[in-house]
Amino acid sequence: xxxxxxxxxxxxxxxxxxxxxxxxxxxxxxxxxxxxxxxxxxxxxxxxxxxxxxxxxxxxxxxxxxxxxxxxxxxxxxxxxxxxxxxxxxxxxxxxxxxxxxxxxxxxxxxxxxxxxxxxxxxxxxxxxxxxxxxxxxxxxxxxxxxxxxxxxxxxxxxxxxxxxxxxxxxxxxxxxxxxxxxxxxxxxxxxxxxxxxxxxxxxxxxxxxxxxxxxxxxxxxxxxxxxxxxxxxxxxxxxxxxxxxxxxxxxxxxxxxxxxxxxxxxxxxxxxxxxxxxxxxxxxxxxxxxxxxxxxxxxxxxxxxx
Numbered sequence: 432x433x434x435x436x437x438x439x440x441x442x443x444x445x446x447x448x449x450x451x452x453x454x455x456x457x458x459x460x461x462x463x464x465x466x467x468x469x470x471x472x473x474x475x476x477x478x479x480x481x482x483x484x485x486x487x488x489x490x491x492x493x494x495x496x497x498x499x500x501x502x503x504x505x506x507x508x509x510x511x512x513x514x515x516x517x518x519x520x521x522x523x524x525x526x527x528x529x530x531x532x533x534x535x536x537x538x539x540x541x542x543x544x545x546x547x548x549x550x551x552x553x554x555x556x557x558x559x560x561x562x563x564x565x566x567x568x569x570x571x572x573x574x575x576x577x578x579x580x581x582x583x584x585x586x587x588x589x590x591x592x593x594x595x596x597x598x599x600x601x602x603x604x605x606x607x608x609x610x611x612x613x614x615x616x617x618x619x620x621x622x623x624x625x626x627x628x629x630x631x632x633x634x635x636x637x638x639x640x641x642x643x644x645x646x647x648x649x650x651x652x653x654x655x656x657x658x659x660x661x662x663x664x665x666x667x668x669x670x671x672x673x674x675x676x677x678x679x680x681x682x683x684x685x686x687x688x689x690x691x692x693x694x695x696x697x698x699x700x701x702x703x704x705x706x707x708x709x710x711x712x713x714x715x716x717x718x719x720x721x722x723x724x725x726x727x728x729x730x731x732x733x734x735x736x737x738x
Contacts, residue, residue, distance in 0.1 A: 435626060435634065436462075436686050439487055442625045446483040447476050449607035453600055455686055456703055457484060461631065462638045462682035465595025465675060466551050466571040468536075468586075468707065475600045477574045481532045484572075486622040488631050490529035491566070497539035503546035510559040521558060526550050529566050529628065536573040537583040544590060547571060551593045568631055588666070588710070595675045596700075597707035634685070641681035642691040646736040650694055651676050654701055654733050658708075663715035663725045668708045676704045694735050702726045 432440075436458060443454050457480065460467045469477045478494065485492035495506060508524035525531060526547075536544065549557060551571050556563045573594070575583075591597075603611065651673055659667030668676075679700045684692040706726040711719070719725040 432688050433634075433685055435630060438625050440686075442487045442622065443480070443483045446622055447480050447600075448610055449603050450476070450480075450600055453598055454480070455683075456596060456598055456700060459679050459682040459686060459700060460596050461488075461568075461570060462634050462685065463595060463675070463678040464568065464570075464635060465679070466593065467573075468591070468594040468597040469572060469574045469600065470577050470597060471574075471600045472578060473576060475602060477600060478532065478534065480600065481530060481572045483622045485530040487625050488529075489624040489627050490568070490631075492530040492532065493525040493528040494532040494534060495525040496534045497536050497543065499538065499540055501539045501543045503543055504558075506543065506546045507550070507556045508558055508563070510561075519559075521561065521563065523563070524556075526556060526565065526571075527563075529569060531569070531571045533571060533573040535575060537575045537586055539584065541584055541587070544584065544586065547573075548590060548593065568628060568635070588708075591707050592669055592671055594707065595679065596703040598703050637690075638678075638682045638685045640690070641684050643677065643681060644691070647680070647692050647694060647697065648677070650733075650736050651680070651697055654697070654730060655705070657729050657733050658705060658726070661715075661725075661729055663712055663718065663729065664709050665712045666708075666710035668705045672705050672708045676701060679704050698730065698735070701730050 440451065440454050440458060444451055447454060457467060461484070469480070471477060482492060504524060506524045506526050508522055508527065510519050510521050512518070513520045533547065549555065550565065554565045554569055556565065655668045655673040655676065658664055661667070676697065680692045680696040683696040683700050687696070702723055706723040709722040709726060711722055711725055715725045719728060
């Protein structure tokens with residue numbers, strides 16, 4: 432594994448025990464410049480994971496609790512008149528940071544949710560005719576609870592498509608939970624920075640330079656095409672999805688210490704990148720229930736390049 436990246440993953444793992452694969456995929460999204468939706472039940476460490484990531488790379492982190500009365504200006508910021516000078520001033524919202532944690536994103540109204548669209552796609556904020564660039568790097572990490580749906584608003588497909596990945600942390604193993612009890616969850620050491628934001632940007636440049644063989648590119652296109660042609664779906668992955676899978680596979684290759692991508696990099700990350708972009712047909716719902724299970728089936732039936 433790349434030494435700097437291994438140092439980062441090991442550092443985050445001090446706060447999130449036993450979730451190395453999840454941390455690796457989150458790191459791949461970071462190196463790809465993508466945003467992540469974390470869907471899981473309360474108490475498994477979603478907020479702690481995001482905070483540990485931000486602190487590990489010396490980045491600023493803002494957390495905003497999404498509620499039905501949340502206003503778009505709470506996220507983007509607003510312009511007001513300074514009573515002393517009489518001039519208008521921009522007061523930045525929660526999004527003016529390196530890592531934005533949008534907690535329980537599906538509890539806010541569609542109007543508030545849509546405020547994130549420009550932020551996630553253009554990496555800028557527009558307020559009262561003026562445009563403000565977000566800090567670099569910027570990453571939005573949203574959470575949602577899959578079991579409590581009363582009083583929530585479904586994220587529209589256009590917004591779901593802007594998340595590079597959708598991941599789930601899951602419950603710890605028994606041995607890992609014993610570690611939590613024995614070591615004392617509250618006594619875990621504060622996360623210390625192990626790299627700078629400049630290091631993150633340098634790793635992003637290295638990820639961009641990772642080589643991808645034509646057969647691997649064709650494999651990505653074959654997977655995405657299969658999601659569109661399968662009778663398990665009524666909506667397959669978009670071209671944005673194929674670009675995201677291509678970029679994420681390059682980052683995963685760098686994490687694994689290579690300057691070239693292989694089909695295994697694509698397979699390891701494909702479900703997290705593509706599953707949330709699918710809409711299942713009645714057959715897909717009856718056979719698999721959830722998109723990620725159908726995605727695993729589609730992936731398993733897509734031929735892997737031999738070369």
